[in-house]
Amino acid sequence: MLSILINRDHIANASSLPPMKHITRDIEPVDAHDLLERVPRACLSFASDDGPCAQSIAFVWRDGRYLVDIPETANRQPAIDQEVVLLIDEGVYFFDLRAIYIRGHAKPSDTPDAAPAGRRWFEVIPLKTVAWDYGTLREVKDES
Amino acid sequence: MKVDDPTALDVLWRCMVARIATLSSNGRPSINPLYFIYQNGHIWLGTADWTLAARNVKADPRVSVLFEIERDHTDHRILRISGRASVNTDREVWRLNERLTARKYILTPSGLRNYLIHFRLLQPMHYYHAQSAEKGRPCVIDLIPERAEFLNADR
Numbered sequence: 001m002l003s004i005l006i007n008r009d010h011i012a013n014a015s016s017l018p019p020m021k022h023i024t025r026d027i028e029p030v031d032a033h034d035l036l037e038r039v040p041r042a043c044l045s046f047a048s049d050d051g052p053c054a055q056s057i058a059f060v061w062r063d064g065r066y067l068v069d070i071p072e073t074a075n076r077q078p079a080i081d082q083e084v085v086l087l088i089d090e091g092v093y094f095f096d097l098r099a100i101y102i103r104g105h106a107k108p109s110d111t112p113d114a115a116p117a118g119r120r121w122f123e124v125i126p127l128k129t130v131a132w133d134y135g136t137l138r139e140v141k142d143e144s
Numbered sequence: 145m146k147v148d149d150p151t152a153l154d155v156l157w158r159c160m161v162a163r164i165a166t167l168s169s170n171g172r173p174s175i176n177p178l179y180f181i182y183q184n185g186h187i188w189l190g191t192a193d194w195t196l197a198a199r200n201v202k203a204d205p206r207v208s209v210l211f212e213i214e215r216d217h218t219d220h221r222i223l224r225i226s227g228r229a230s231v232n233t234d235r236e237v238w239r240l241n242e243r244l245t246a247r248k249y250i251l252t253p254s255g256l257r258n259y260l261i262h263f264r265l266l267q268p269m270h271y272y273h274a275q276s277a278e279k280g281r282p283c284v285i286d287l288i289p290e291r292a293e294f295l296n297a298d299r
Contacts, residue, residue, distance in 0.1 A: 023272040043210055045165035045175035051206030052173055054165035056222045056295045074295070085165075087175045092160040092214055093249065093258035095265055099177060137268040 021139045025132040032100040032131035036061035040090035046078040060112045066124040078106040098133040147289035155223040156182045159211040166200035181244045187287040194280030227290040233283045241284045
């Protein structure tokens, strides 16, 4: 039983397996919208002079807009129009891991309703959105 | 703060999923959730050498990683560790990482329960890993921490 779970020798010898199927974890972003509402974990990444910056954020999904608040005390902030990646994810164990990953640009935004005033909010204007859910691993038509 | 500060170590020991921010060769950002092991002052994040995270680390070794305690909703500490990383594809290293990862994420009551509940997905999971192996080698992103700081969790 344990060897089934942890023995990944086939990684080094994939040819020993039967003909390859194409397995995907990917889901439609719309199927991860619950993450945008519940926001289990949210963070933002952007480039700074010191390299990449991973920043914990407050996040609000309002009328289809991705609104992000970085604490004013943060020592690094994205510039206007700078490329950012927004990640909202959840889960600890393999088949519970789910995420939505949004690449876009940061634009200044008004403070959302019911959010604390006097903060600096951004809207992420999405360029590309992908989502995944390891609990949906499945065979799909191989498009390669 | 150094990463061996007791408060930082407390978060590292209890965190399960790290989120690693990287930059591509042309400076484009990315951030990915990965399993990790804290090992002798290094942070090992398991992935494969074809993934965006690994390719970015090869292009720019600077990384910024967030850690939080997912399973304690009363603890809002978020630890950010910055440093330089490298991609290690040495077979002995990733096999050790596999064993330590299995001990942390699978060989626990919660980990085993997760696998048993999703038993029907074990075969697709093996195909998924094998599919990854066809694209490249498994690897460890080996992070040597240089700076640790706590961020205010603001939810």
